[in-house]
Amino acid sequence: MDTTTPIDWTPRARQILETASRLFYDDGITAVGVDRIAAESGVTKRTLYDRFGSKERLAAEYLRARDQEWRERLRQRLSELPDDPRARLGAVFDVSADWMRERGAKGCSMIRAHGELPPEHPGHAVTVAQKQWMRELFRSLTEQAGARDAEAVADAVTLLHEGALVCHGMHVMPDPIAFARDTALAMLG
Numbered sequence: 001m002d003t004t005t006p007i008d009w010t011p012r013a014r015q016i017l018e019t020a021s022r023l024f025y026d027d028g029i030t031a032v033g034v035d036r037i038a039a040e041s042g043v044t045k046r047t048l049y050d051r052f053g054s055k056e057r058l059a060a061e062y063l064r065a066r067d068q069e070w071r072e073r074l075r076q077r078l079s080e081l082p083d084d085p086r087a088r089l090g091a092v093f094d095v096s097a098d099w100m101r102e103r104g105a106k107g108c109s110m111i112r113a114h115g116e117l118p119p120e121h122p123g124h125a126v127t128v129a130q131k132q133w134m135r136e137l138f139r140s141l142t143e144q145a146g147a148r149d150a151e152a153v154a155d156a157v158t159l160l161h162e163g164a165l166v167c168h169g170m171h172v173m174p175d176p177i178a179f180a181r182d183t184a185l186a187m188l189g
Contacts, residue, residue, distance in 0.1 A: 005053070007061065013051040016041045021062045025109055029059045029123070030116050059113070060122035066109050067130045070099065074137075085145035086188060092137065093161065093181030100168050100177065107169015111162065134158060145188045157184045 007013060019041040023032040034055050038045045052058040077095045081087050106112065114127040138161070139154035147153040164180035167173050 007051065010051065012041075012043055012047055016043060016048055016051060016058070017061055017065060020058050021065065024059060024062050024113075025066075025106065028116055029062075029113055034058075056122055059117070060126055063110065063113055063123045063126040063130075067126060070130075071133070073099065085141045086185060089138070089141045089145065089157070089188070090181055090185055092141070093164070093177055093184065096161065096165065097175075097177040097181075100165065104165075104169065108162070108165040111166060112169070131158075131162070134161065142188065147188055153187055156187060160184050 016037065020032070020037045023037060023040065034045055034048055037055075037058070038048045041048070048058070052061065074092065074095050077091055078088050081091055100107075110127040110130045113123055114131075117124045117127070135154060135158045138157045139150060142153040142157060143150035160180040160183055164176040167176035173179065
């Protein structure tokens with residue numbers, strides 16, 4: 001099965017993905033083998049391969065699912081706000097803080113996976129696309145907010161956001177996401 005063949009999302013396939021997602025986030029993609037995923041999912045390795053074709057595809061699906069959930073959560077929150085780019089920019093950081101408290105004690109899954117996966121791995125493209133999407137969101141918000149050089153401000157805000165996620169995962173500051181949010185908003189003037 002290649003990465004373009006649709007997955008038959010049977011209950012077993014969903015169970016495998018759920019188990020793999022937990023293990024990949026907790027222990028790292030390269031550290032977790034298919035034997036462990038199959039065993040903890042309560043399926044055979046053959047079932048795992050029948051559903052996903054390879055560990056690489058399973059890892060890419062883990063990243064896609066996590067990215068999709070993140071984007072949906074963020075879209076939902078932003079849709080609840082008035083059309084105020086400053087409030088929306090601040091909310092991106094607030095949603096990130098909530099997400100990290102709930103699902104990201106070890107830091108951003110995309111950053112962590114990107115550090116593990118070679119460029120030819122199908123999950124690598126997922127991690128890059130997610131960060132490009134975030135950069136475009138920040139560009140749009142800084143432009144809407146009337147930033148003098150929206151491209152440069154978006155780059156800086158992206159660096160603040162991503163750096164805050166790393167610092168959160170490494171526990172090097174008390175509240176890096178709030179600090180990054182306040183700094184990003186100050187950049188808008």
